Amino acid sequence: MDLATIWVTFTSWAGAYSWQVIVTLAIVGLYFLIDRLTIPVLSRSADNARLTESSGDRAVGLARLLTGTLCALAMMVVWGVQFGSVLVFAGTALTLLGVALFASWSILSNITAYFVILLHPTFRRGTFIRVLDADNYAEGYIADLGLFNLKLITENREAIVYPNNLLLGRPCVINPRDRLRGVGKLPPLPPLDVVPNNE
CATH class of the missing domain: 2.30.30 (SH3 type barrels.)
Structure with a gap:
């Protein structure tokens, strides 16, 4: 395949999926915007609390993981990955995560409490x-x-x-x-x- 054929194939594909491409780029841009806004706040909180560097790194890594997962789910919906299945999966996952991250008896609620303590100025x-x-x-x-x-x-x-x-x-x-x-x-x-x- 020469360069002209690749270009024609790409432009025809981009024309057919133009709105998906635009929304995907918007989601990726939103991910980087959220990353640029939240990471400095978490890093500053860890520095103000005089915690070890690994504590701040854990918070940054977990925040990026959660944001990336939500953006990946949004992109799957945009590209038509069985909307009903994704919606059921997302609803179930959010319910389980909501219970796991906020119920006082859950071990995972310690992670939610970790972010609250990290951002609280008293616990240094x-x-x-x-x-x-x-x-x-x-x-x-x-x-x-x-x-x-x-x-x-x-x-x-x-x-x-x-x-x-x-x-x-x-x-x-x-x-x-x-x-x-x-x-x-x-x-x-x-x-x-x-x-x-x-x-």
């Missing part, structure tokens, strides 16, 4: 926190943030691995005035002074 590396769970507590310095858990180092140099979704669901004391032993039961509150009833 080196910050001393106490996580309260009813009468129990765990406290220590934030050492690292992973996709599934936060690593705390106590003052006794013990490592506590705390799940991200549980951290978001529990009250936390940031830089408490009095530090306790690291892990255990909260000390009992002093008794309140009983004020006599003047009748």
